[in-house]
Amino acid sequence: MDIQPNNNAAFTILEDDNANLKQEFNKYLRQWPWFVFALIIALASAYLYVRYAPRIYETSAKIKILDESEGLELPTSAFIFKRKNINLENEMEIIRSYQLLEKVAKRLKLNTVFFEEGTIQTAQIAELPFEYQQLVEPESIEKVSSYAIEIEKETIKITDLKTNQVYNRSHVTEVETDSLLPFSVAVNNQLSYDESAGKRYTVYLGPLKKATLALRAQLSVESVGDVSDLLKLTIRGESRLRSERILNTLLQVFNNDGIKDRQLVSQRTLDFIDDRFIYLAEELDSIEVDRKEFKQRNNLIDLSTDAELGLQLRSRSDDKVFEIESQIALVEVLKNSIVTDEEGKLIPEDVGLQNRNVNSLIGEYNQAVLDKDKLISSGGGGINNPTVQLTKARIKDLTSNITKSLESYYKQLELSQSQLRSRNRELSGTVAQIPKKEKLLRAIERQQTIKESLYLLLLQKREEAAINLAITEPSIKVVDFALSSSAPKTPKPNVIYAASILGGFLVPFGVLFIIFMFDTKIHEKDDIVKLNNKIPIIAEIPDINKKEKTLFEDPNDRSVLAESFRILSSNVNYLIPLTDSDDGKVIYCTSTIKGEGKTFISINLSLALSSMNKKVLLIGADLRNPQIHTHTKFDKNTVGLSDYLNDKSIDWQSNLVKGFDNHPNHDILLSGNIPPNPTSLLTNWRYEDLINQAKKIYDYVIVDTAPTILVTDTMLISKFADVTVYIARANFTDKKILTFSDDLFKTGKLNNMAFVINGVGASKSYGYGYNYGYGYGYGSKEQT
Known part of the structure; x- marks a missing residue:
């Protein structure tokens, strides 16, 4: 028997996945103002960065390391199999060695740095546009100092930025020397003056070691290809001229260092041979004397x-x-x-x-x-x-x-x-x-x-060493001298703008993702459907601004709030079981915790039904924390349900009140005085008798019951309800505690449950700091 695949199930899964993707996309799409705002900020930041960020240019040079034995020996197996006699890794480390770079820094005085200050941006320059002479040796500078130089009409103003002491120097044709300053400056021609007048320059002097380490951090040395013996030296900096000077000087120092090493070998060879010549001459003289004496002693001629x-x-x-x-x-x-x-x-x-x-x-x-x-x-x-x-x-x-x-x-x-x-x-x-x-x-x-x-042999080697000393070959061949890129490597406008656009989307997306990830509140209908897709959702009540009316006082009201409650009242009717009895229908309004708006829903649902010319009774059955009186002109201690349940002499009909003048068919039985034993009162026969009597008189009996998570009041009287409207509040009700309603539904503790989502479309700021320890208190006037 062939088993056919369940294509419908696969389609359902695919459809659910698409729906989830769409839902996630819509969740982020609703936050589009944040994306727009982040994108604007990112593009503005990118523009400012591109406009004012220092231009960093890349300068590179290529060299070939020459083999000292190349061309002097016969081909060997290493030559035949293309094995390199040069260890490029060693050469790279030598180039980046502190000793070599210190020579470059000392020769170019890299611990002295020049800057040209602009209105917003300060740029590094290779040299000053006027004559500058440093009076101290680079290695003698131990502390950091900086000076500002301003070329004025008649004088040169030099300011010590550390002590704010000012030195004034005249324009002279020769460099002045002043022991108070580590340098001297002079403007010798009109061109220098025209180029530097009105500008401010900064001279920074620091320790040589710091400059050498900075150069080492900037310098990059890498081999060109896998089998090549070429090295590429790269350095990045604001001043192309300065970078080119550094690389060219480094090549010269590295080459001279290699030549010096080879010359040192030749010189040591000459010194060794000269010392050996003296010793060998003495030994040869001694041997000649011994030979002569031996012949004389033995009378030998031949x-x-x-x-x-x-x-x-x-x-x-x-x-x-x-x-x-x-x-x-x-x-x-x-x-x-x-x-x-x-x-x-x-x-x-x-x-x-x-x-x-x-x-x-x-x-x-x-x-x-x-x-x-x-x-x-x-x-x-x-x-x-x-x-x-x-x-x-x-x-x-x-x-x-x-x-x-x-x-x-x-x-x-x-x-x-x-x-x-x-x-x-x-x-x-x-x-x-x-x-x-x-x-x-x-x-x-x-x-x-x-x-x-x-x-x-030593005489021959001495001549060879003398020749090698005189004609020492270079240690490197410069393939390309230092050459700077025409365009700056950083910042790159295209990359910066692309990154800013990407960041403008990713940053808010990441923030929202984190918020959504740690968000445990429900916000819309789909959140409840994910947790429990068996309990129907009959209405979504929009969030109401505090300045707007929160009650359905006008039967002809056409506001969004009024329409949402008309929809709720209509959907509730579809949930009420069909019976042959003409008795009124009992509708419970409850929630998991306080603050979810069950009283708000109860009052407006009752008013919506009343606006359809139905007789409606609203009962305040939340005896522990009554809230209906806050929406009327009556006091909390007005005689009501608790008094009726506790005192047999009290008639509940005589204690009905009219809370809304425009709803003549609407009556309210307040909760009454807060009793010490609400559970006992609700379970006595008088509550059931009240419900049965009210059903004979009214078309709808709306009961505002207590929250279900900590007290059992609602479960004890749930059997009298035709429909239980379970309220969850968007941006307030926690998803974890919402699972409690699912247990109530599965165990049948609440009759004919249906969800109503309150406060839909509220602010997306979800940081309410909800405390899971539900405190059910008295005297609170918040919306419950």
Whole structure:
């Protein structure tokens, strides 16, 4: 089974929403005079603000921060991936640093401010139109002082605004100096006089720190774009010339500060290198001396040459030792040969012996042997031949000489051998010491090389630092010098007027919204409908000016009040149940609290019914706080309902009064004397008997009953009513207590309820200060 959506319910909800919106709109629309008044005030204020507000101009400059290493190094990964080497955040903070801005403030003397006073507006200016010379240094100003300068015809009038002391100065061609003033002024030409005559100027001098902090608050520094290395400096002020001077000076100071930092690095590098040069020169001299002494001490000319010479000498010495040893061996061989051989045997000759004497003796010996053998063989007498004997003697002598010569030569060879061996040992030691000497010499030469290299490196760096110091690059590139906007940034007439119009609507709307939000009173019919849409609203009684008539005394009255009560009387008739009885109808008029106008409604409703030629009885049943007598000429203690209910001997008809001469069919039964027990009186049988009798006599019985919130009088007698008219007063009845009437309706404690709204269209000033503690008193003469 398909379920169809409830379109009618949705339409009803939408219709209710539209109705609520319309109701809210109408609630604010009714306050249109306030909106008009607020709009006029806002536009007038906007006009005055635009007319007399100081013109604030925006001045900006753009710079590019130069990378110190840009163009000097090979591209790196940072360059390839477009990574910036400059931290713009740091540069921005440096620009806005107090130290840098203080230099700008001191150079431009920003703690001295000039103003030109107008009839209404005082404007700041960059400089005075005449010559001004400040005699004190900016940093020496510790207290705030101000002076007014007026150029008169013959003199310059200077007034100390703090002490009101006046100084008069003449127009001079040169600046005057006066120790009593922190500055001096002069008007040197007619142009200056024409421009400043009749005008009043103010010179403000303050502490330098205050001016620096003010400049820091005005200055704005931001990067241009996300990946750009450009910075935009912005400042706002009344004087465009002053702002441009500030920014251009700031750029210059910032650039010089960066250059100074770079030059400081170069200068410190030069100072460091110069100090190192002295130390290195001393070290190099020390190393040279050590090298010289080492060579002298070790007899070194050139290490490689000395090593080669040592080896050659050792080789030669070894050869001589070998030669001597060979000679010794030959000597020993010859000696052995002489000893072992027989006499007259030949001795080996020319065996390599290097002694001429020995070789000569051997030669003579061998010749003698040969001569002997020749003589013997020739037969010259044999062995006994004297010649042979002489020869043999000579051979013997030669043998002895040879032996002695060999021994002598042998000793000579041993001595030479010992000397050569000793020399060989010395040469071997010298050659063995060469590596050690080489190591020591190389260590010295290494230190010398290192110091020389460092010396050359520092010399090169010194030249580089000197060049960098001489040609230091700027730290910034000025893209745009300070440039001010042609039109002021503030005030902007279009924005001001638009904001004033918006404010002209929003301010009263906000005030009304707050008032409505905290407003707990009912004001119109819709307020009651929201709280309870089951109880009908049969009339809305307009608010009546105190000067106007509040009672329906004239049956032919055609006023708004009279017509509203005719409508009420007509609508009441529609609520009265239809019956076959011809008895009159009983209508109760009650409210939640006093002051809502139930007595006012009761009297006028009864008069409205009477004006239709109906017999009407008005009964004052509010025994605790009777008010009907205040609208008549009778006294409050006139015998009435309370007396009748308390005394059986009293006839109520005999105590009826005529309160209104133009309504002959209208009777009133006043409340009578205030009883101590109104509840007991109203619940006895005499009240019911009164109602039954009155219904036989009158067409309508209007009963003015007591309020319902604190007393039960009305509920106790509510069963006798055909219609209960429940009065709520606009701008008076609280919405919270109105819920009490809803409970009465739901529980059926009041018969046939219907609302009447009293005082509709009253003043919209809702601050009545209603006290929820309802005090129900006696003797009050206010409208109830």
